[in-house]
Amino acid sequence: xxxxxxxxxxxxxxxxxxxxxxxxxxxxxxxxxxxxxxxxxxxxxxxxxxxxxxxxxxxxxxxxxxxxxxxxxxxxxxxxxxxxxxxxxxxxxxxxxxxxxxxxxxxxxxxxxxxxxxxxxxxxxxxxxxxxxxxxxxxxxxxxxxxxxxxxxxxxxxxxxxxxxxxxxxxxxxxxxxxxxxxxxxxxxxxxxxxxxxxxxxx
Numbered sequence: 001x002x003x004x005x006x007x008x009x010x011x012x013x014x015x016x017x018x019x020x021x022x023x024x025x026x027x028x029x030x031x032x033x034x035x036x037x038x039x040x041x042x043x044x045x046x047x048x049x050x051x052x053x054x055x056x057x058x059x060x061x062x063x064x065x066x067x068x069x070x071x072x073x074x075x076x077x078x079x080x081x082x083x084x085x086x087x088x089x090x091x092x093x094x095x096x097x098x099x100x101x102x103x104x105x106x107x108x109x110x111x112x113x114x115x116x117x118x119x120x121x122x123x124x125x126x127x128x129x130x131x132x133x134x135x136x137x138x139x140x141x142x143x144x145x146x147x148x149x150x151x152x153x154x155x156x157x158x159x160x161x162x163x164x165x166x167x168x169x170x171x172x173x174x175x176x177x178x179x180x181x182x183x184x185x186x187x188x189x190x191x192x193x194x195x196x197x198x199x200x201x202x203x
Contacts, residue, residue: 010041013116016088017062024143025136034126035133039116044109051093051107056100059117061091066113067177069186070105081186084178091115094144097123110178155188163187164197 014036021027027035039062044050051057053073063085070093072080082105085091096103097120127134154163167174167187174183175198184194 013041013062013064014039016064017116020062020088020090021136024140025132027132027136031130031132034130038118038122038126040118042115042117044113044115046109046112048109049106050109051096051103051105053104053106054102056102057093057096057107058120059092060094060097060120060123061085062116062118063087063089063091064114064116067110068108068113069110069178069182070107072105079185081182084174084182084186086177090140092117094141098141110182160187160189160193161197161201163189164194164201168201 017036017039018032021032021035042059042061044066050061050068064087066086068085068091070082070085072082074080091107093103093105093107095101096105100120123137127137154166158166164187167183180194180198181191184191187194189197
Protein backbone atom coordinates (compact mmCIF):
# COMPACT_ATOMS: atom_id res chain seq x y z
CA UNK A 1 0.00 0.00 0.00
CA UNK A 2 1.39 3.37 -0.86
CA UNK A 3 0.51 6.95 -1.51
CA UNK A 4 0.93 7.49 -5.21
CA UNK A 5 1.03 11.01 -6.54
CA UNK A 6 1.00 9.94 -10.18
CA UNK A 7 -2.40 8.25 -10.43
CA UNK A 8 -4.00 9.05 -13.76
CA UNK A 9 -6.08 12.14 -14.39
CA UNK A 10 -6.43 13.80 -10.99
CA UNK A 11 -8.72 16.54 -12.35
CA UNK A 12 -11.02 13.92 -13.83
CA UNK A 13 -11.09 12.00 -10.57
CA UNK A 14 -11.96 15.13 -8.58
CA UNK A 15 -14.74 15.82 -11.09
CA UNK A 16 -16.08 12.28 -10.54
CA UNK A 17 -15.92 12.85 -6.78
CA UNK A 18 -17.95 16.05 -7.14
CA UNK A 19 -20.57 14.21 -9.21
CA UNK A 20 -20.96 11.68 -6.40
CA UNK A 21 -21.17 14.46 -3.79
CA UNK A 22 -23.78 16.30 -5.88
CA UNK A 23 -25.94 13.18 -5.85
CA UNK A 24 -25.98 13.40 -2.03
CA UNK A 25 -26.05 17.17 -1.48
CA UNK A 26 -24.44 19.78 -3.75
CA UNK A 27 -21.92 22.07 -2.08
CA UNK A 28 -21.37 25.72 -2.93
CA UNK A 29 -18.07 26.57 -4.60
CA UNK A 30 -16.33 27.69 -1.41
CA UNK A 31 -17.27 24.56 0.53
CA UNK A 32 -16.43 22.36 -2.42
CA UNK A 33 -12.97 23.94 -2.82
CA UNK A 34 -12.15 23.23 0.82
CA UNK A 35 -13.58 19.71 0.65
CA UNK A 36 -11.76 18.83 -2.57
CA UNK A 37 -8.42 20.07 -1.19
CA UNK A 38 -8.15 17.32 1.46
CA UNK A 39 -8.16 14.40 -1.02
CA UNK A 40 -4.92 12.76 -2.16
CA UNK A 41 -4.20 9.83 -4.53
CA UNK A 42 -3.55 6.39 -3.05
CA UNK A 43 -3.09 2.91 -4.48
CA UNK A 44 -3.07 -0.67 -3.21
CA UNK A 45 -2.36 -4.06 -4.76
CA UNK A 46 -4.59 -7.11 -5.00
CA UNK A 47 -5.70 -8.75 -1.73
CA UNK A 48 -4.26 -6.05 0.52
CA UNK A 49 -5.89 -5.25 3.84
CA UNK A 50 -6.16 -1.47 3.90
CA UNK A 51 -7.85 -1.29 7.29
CA UNK A 52 -7.55 -4.15 9.79
CA UNK A 53 -9.86 -5.05 12.65
CA UNK A 54 -8.58 -3.43 15.83
CA UNK A 55 -7.22 -0.36 14.02
CA UNK A 56 -9.14 2.91 13.80
CA UNK A 57 -10.09 3.89 10.25
CA UNK A 58 -7.92 6.86 9.35
CA UNK A 59 -9.33 7.77 5.93
CA UNK A 60 -12.44 8.11 3.85
CA UNK A 61 -11.78 6.60 0.41
CA UNK A 62 -13.22 7.45 -2.99
CA UNK A 63 -12.80 4.45 -5.28
CA UNK A 64 -11.34 5.27 -8.70
CA UNK A 65 -10.42 1.77 -9.86
CA UNK A 66 -10.75 -1.78 -8.57
CA UNK A 67 -13.01 -3.74 -6.24
CA UNK A 68 -12.86 -3.96 -2.48
CA UNK A 69 -14.91 -5.54 0.28
CA UNK A 70 -15.54 -5.00 3.99
CA UNK A 71 -15.71 -8.26 5.89
CA UNK A 72 -15.96 -9.63 9.42
CA UNK A 73 -13.74 -12.44 10.69
CA UNK A 74 -14.84 -14.22 13.86
CA UNK A 75 -12.83 -16.14 16.45
CA UNK A 76 -13.81 -19.44 14.84
CA UNK A 77 -12.26 -18.48 11.52
CA UNK A 78 -15.51 -17.73 9.71
CA UNK A 79 -15.78 -14.80 7.30
CA UNK A 80 -18.83 -12.71 6.52
CA UNK A 81 -18.62 -10.34 3.55
CA UNK A 82 -20.67 -7.27 4.44
CA UNK A 83 -20.36 -4.92 1.47
CA UNK A 84 -18.51 -4.41 -1.81
CA UNK A 85 -17.07 -1.15 -3.12
CA UNK A 86 -16.27 -0.27 -6.73
CA UNK A 87 -16.17 2.94 -8.80
CA UNK A 88 -17.64 5.41 -8.26
CA UNK A 89 -18.30 4.95 -4.56
CA UNK A 90 -16.91 5.73 -1.14
CA UNK A 91 -14.90 3.12 0.74
CA UNK A 92 -13.52 2.41 4.16
CA UNK A 93 -14.95 1.35 7.51
CA UNK A 94 -17.29 4.27 8.00
CA UNK A 95 -18.50 3.60 11.54
CA UNK A 96 -14.91 3.41 12.80
CA UNK A 97 -14.08 6.61 10.92
CA UNK A 98 -16.97 8.64 12.30
CA UNK A 99 -16.92 7.24 15.84
CA UNK A 100 -13.14 7.27 16.20
CA UNK A 101 -13.20 3.73 17.52
CA UNK A 102 -11.19 0.62 16.55
CA UNK A 103 -12.70 -1.15 13.58
CA UNK A 104 -14.47 -4.47 14.04
CA UNK A 105 -14.07 -5.15 10.32
CA UNK A 106 -11.47 -5.50 7.59
CA UNK A 107 -11.34 -3.35 4.45
CA UNK A 108 -9.59 -5.38 1.74
CA UNK A 109 -8.88 -5.00 -1.96
CA UNK A 110 -9.98 -7.85 -4.22
CA UNK A 111 -8.18 -6.37 -7.25
CA UNK A 112 -5.44 -3.74 -7.68
CA UNK A 113 -7.14 -0.52 -6.64
CA UNK A 114 -6.74 3.23 -6.94
CA UNK A 115 -8.36 5.83 -4.74
CA UNK A 116 -8.55 9.37 -3.60
CA UNK A 117 -8.53 9.45 0.18
CA UNK A 118 -9.16 12.10 2.82
CA UNK A 119 -7.72 11.96 6.36
CA UNK A 120 -10.39 11.67 9.02
CA UNK A 121 -8.81 14.49 11.06
CA UNK A 122 -9.16 16.94 8.16
CA UNK A 123 -12.66 15.72 7.33
CA UNK A 124 -13.78 16.23 10.93
CA UNK A 125 -12.29 19.73 10.98
CA UNK A 126 -14.27 20.66 7.87
CA UNK A 127 -17.45 19.17 9.33
CA UNK A 128 -16.99 21.28 12.47
CA UNK A 129 -16.30 24.48 10.54
CA UNK A 130 -18.57 24.15 7.49
CA UNK A 131 -22.23 23.30 8.24
CA UNK A 132 -23.04 22.37 4.64
CA UNK A 133 -20.23 19.80 4.55
CA UNK A 134 -21.44 18.37 7.85
CA UNK A 135 -24.98 18.12 6.46
CA UNK A 136 -23.73 16.44 3.29
CA UNK A 137 -21.85 13.81 5.32
CA UNK A 138 -24.91 13.26 7.54
CA UNK A 139 -27.13 12.70 4.51
CA UNK A 140 -24.58 10.35 2.97
CA UNK A 141 -24.38 8.28 6.15
CA UNK A 142 -28.20 8.21 6.38
CA UNK A 143 -28.45 6.90 2.82
CA UNK A 144 -25.90 4.22 3.68
CA UNK A 145 -27.89 3.24 6.77
CA UNK A 146 -31.04 2.98 4.67
CA UNK A 147 -29.26 0.54 2.36
CA UNK A 148 -28.01 -1.50 5.31
CA UNK A 149 -31.53 -1.79 6.75
CA UNK A 150 -32.84 -2.92 3.36
CA UNK A 151 -30.13 -5.57 3.22
CA UNK A 152 -31.01 -6.76 6.75
CA UNK A 153 -34.59 -7.31 5.63
CA UNK A 154 -33.31 -9.42 2.73
CA UNK A 155 -31.04 -11.49 4.97
CA UNK A 156 -33.80 -12.12 7.50
CA UNK A 157 -36.83 -12.60 5.25
CA UNK A 158 -35.91 -13.43 1.64
CA UNK A 159 -35.24 -16.78 0.01
CA UNK A 160 -31.86 -17.48 -1.59
CA UNK A 161 -33.39 -16.98 -5.03
CA UNK A 162 -34.94 -13.65 -4.07
CA UNK A 163 -31.65 -12.43 -2.58
CA UNK A 164 -29.86 -13.43 -5.78
CA UNK A 165 -32.44 -11.66 -7.98
CA UNK A 166 -32.30 -8.49 -5.88
CA UNK A 167 -28.51 -8.41 -6.09
CA UNK A 168 -28.70 -8.58 -9.88
CA UNK A 169 -31.41 -5.92 -9.95
CA UNK A 170 -29.30 -3.50 -7.90
CA UNK A 171 -25.93 -4.33 -9.50
CA UNK A 172 -26.43 -6.25 -12.77
CA UNK A 173 -22.71 -6.07 -13.59
CA UNK A 174 -21.49 -7.47 -10.28
CA UNK A 175 -21.13 -11.07 -11.50
CA UNK A 176 -18.37 -9.87 -13.82
CA UNK A 177 -16.65 -7.82 -11.12
CA UNK A 178 -16.60 -9.93 -7.96
CA UNK A 179 -15.46 -13.56 -7.53
CA UNK A 180 -18.52 -15.72 -7.05
CA UNK A 181 -17.31 -17.18 -3.75
CA UNK A 182 -17.48 -13.71 -2.21
CA UNK A 183 -20.93 -13.06 -3.69
CA UNK A 184 -22.21 -16.34 -2.23
CA UNK A 185 -20.76 -15.39 1.17
CA UNK A 186 -22.29 -11.90 0.94
CA UNK A 187 -25.71 -13.38 0.24
CA UNK A 188 -25.36 -16.11 2.86
CA UNK A 189 -25.80 -18.79 0.20
CA UNK A 190 -23.88 -22.05 -0.02
CA UNK A 191 -21.44 -21.99 -2.97
CA UNK A 192 -23.14 -25.01 -4.57
CA UNK A 193 -26.56 -23.37 -4.34
CA UNK A 194 -25.10 -20.16 -5.76
CA UNK A 195 -23.88 -22.10 -8.81
CA UNK A 196 -27.35 -23.61 -9.21
CA UNK A 197 -28.91 -20.15 -9.13
CA UNK A 198 -26.47 -18.96 -11.79
CA UNK A 199 -27.63 -21.76 -14.07
CA UNK A 200 -31.31 -21.36 -13.20
CA UNK A 201 -31.83 -17.62 -13.43
CA UNK A 202 -31.46 -15.90 -16.78
CA UNK A 203 -29.23 -12.85 -16.54
